[in-house]
Amino acid sequence: MHGEGFFFQAFVYLAAAVISVPVAKRLGLGSVLGYLIAGLVIGPFGLHLIGTEGQDVMHFAEFGVVMMLFLIGLELEPSLLWRLRGPILGMGGLQVGLTTVIIMSLGIMLGLSFQAALAVGMVLALSSTAIVLQTLNEKGLMKTDGGQSAFSVLLFQDIAVIPMLAVMPLLALETAGVVNKTLEAHESSSWVEGLPGWGQALAVVCVIAAIIVGGLFLVRPVFRTVARTRLRELFTAAALLLVIGIALLMSKVGLSPALGTFLAGVVLANSENRHELEGDIEPFKGLLLGLFFISVGASIDLGMIFDNPGLIGMILGGLIIIKLLVLLIVGRVFKMGIDQNILFALSLAQGGEFAFVLFSFAVRNHVLGESIANPLIGAVALSMALTPLLLILNDKVIQPRFGTKEQEQREADRIDEENPVIIAGFGNFGSIVGRLLKANQVGITVLEHDSDKVELLRKLGLKVFYGDASRYDLLVTAGAAKAQVLILAIDDQERVLQMVHMVNKHFPHLKLFARASGRTGAYELLDAGVDHVYRETLDTSLRTGIDALRALGFRSYQAHRATKTFRHHDEDSLNALRDVRHDRKTYINEARQRIEDLEVLLLTELRDTEEHHDAGWDTASMIEEYGSDDEKDRR
Secondary structure, three states, X not given: OHHHHHHHHHHHHHHHHHHHHHHHHHOOOOHHHHHHXXXXXXXXXXXXXXOOHHHHHHHHHOHHHHXXXXXXXXXXXXXXXXXXXXXXXXXXXXXHHHHHHHHHHHHHHOOOOHHHHHXXXXXXXXXXXXXXHHHHHHOOOOOOHHXXXXXXXXXXXXXXXXXXXXXXXXXXXXXXXXXXXXXXHOOOOOOOOOOOHHHHHHXXXXXXXXXXXXXXXXXXXXXXXXXXXXXXXXXXXXXXXXXXXXXXXXXXXXXXXXXXXXXXXXXXXXXXXXXXXXXXXXXXXXXXXXXXXXXXXXXXXXXXXXXXXXXXXXXXXXXXXXXXXXXXXXXXXXXXXXXXXXXXXXXXXXXXXXXXXXXXXXXXXXXXXXXXXXXXXXXXHHHHHHHHHHHHHXXXXXXXXXXXXXXXXXXXXXXXXXXXXXXXXXXXXXXXXXXXXXXXXXXXXXXXXXXXXXXXXXXXXXXXEEOOOOOHHHHHHOOOOOOXXXXXXXXXXXXXXXXXXXXXXXXXXXXXXXXXXXXXXXXXXXXXXXXEEEEOOHHHHHHHHHHHHHHOOOOHHHHHHHHHHHHHHHHHHHHHHHHHOOOHHHHHHHXXXXXXXXXXXXXXHHHHHHHOHHHOOOHXXXXXXXXXXXXXXXX
């Protein structure tokens, strides 16, 4: 019966998601609101298809938030995170501080003790990382100023949960006998429980250091070893083992698992296995997040809301209004534009998923009574459910008044041809390659994601299809299964790398020719398995060098030969230094030696050409060099 009950619960959750989310998306409500509605319908206060076990499911589903923070960490290089320190500490600290003080003051005015008011203020200052990031990503708003600012504040809030958990038991110290009872009742397997303050701090520092050092020196070699087995399921298991292990480790020292996995993601952001990790964990993250949103919807106690509509409505309205005002002030202080400030404020004007944990923790530690905590939990859950609606209101009503309405996503064009060559991106780089191929009677299928550019190119008589070439289904309709060559001329290095991994997985027969913005981009593409990499600045720079040498009195042959020698030497160096680039000291030493070797080589060639200055263009030598290039191509 237990097994049958488990399968029935799984069936209910999956059926609710499959039915509700497409309907919500069709109505323009977004997937998050669809999940929340599904939970509300099937929950103990709806159709009663799930009962009290829904709380246990939520604890499991919260792991989706942990995975989401890990994937976000993978997108952030440590240097980028360092550049965000201002918004994280400034905007996040100001928002949490102001909100806590205002709500605490209101709580004291309404008759709460200082300790209870402070606890309520801290908890309600937090916003929902899961709902905000998921909704902003769906709407394509994460790269905007408002989206980036919201992410910075959410990151600070996730960090702030740690001191909040530490402070919460201290707020009950003035209640007689509470501390001892709390310690006895608190069933915790934390390794640091019972240690003095300095011991707990030392344990936390050691765990964080272990994650950083392990990520840099242990995890990468392990994943390389696993990758050599060529067993996809083993790599997936290793990825899940890493995330679960770090989450458990952080829990054992009383820290946020989400924060620990985020830190691990940042450490691994430069790893060669980064995209493989993203691809393996993404499906689990999406499924668990959906389960989490359904659990939140199921936790909304409609009975309590209907019994106390005035109280719940007052708490909900007050929470949203206070947070909106605080966030608008914070955005104004940091000089955000009006439209982005409104997006920033509306996206964070709700309670967060950590409220469920912190309020129950406060009740267990006798900081708050259940009569206070339960209405607050209900208001937080409702505020989370209202977030997608607030962002829809922003899109449909508020933003048009400021002339910043988001452009509706255009459907990809229907592709009605198949050609041996597919070109992704038709800007300055891709258009030159495409015109050259077309002039030589080579059939090309061009995919461009910029709708304005597509219309302009069509007016010029060029056949271009609108669509995102990084989508697997679009490449299929473009004939990638039968094509021979895919030219990646997109100027977004991240998208190019994602496409390379996707193409290598689904269309391994395609020969990839990829554009790189510079030496670093070229290294990343070479590591991803692209054999034909072209640095967009190299040819133009060398042409400039030729003209400069000629202007200084060098003969044309000397200038062209020196440039050709430089190119060959530079490409050899690119491949030779690729494997040592992460060892800064070795890389600098070898690069310096190669620069010296190149100078000696060029000086030697210059003396040789000066001794035979009447030779003009050394035809035999040029034929020999070009011939050697042809032989390389044939090989």
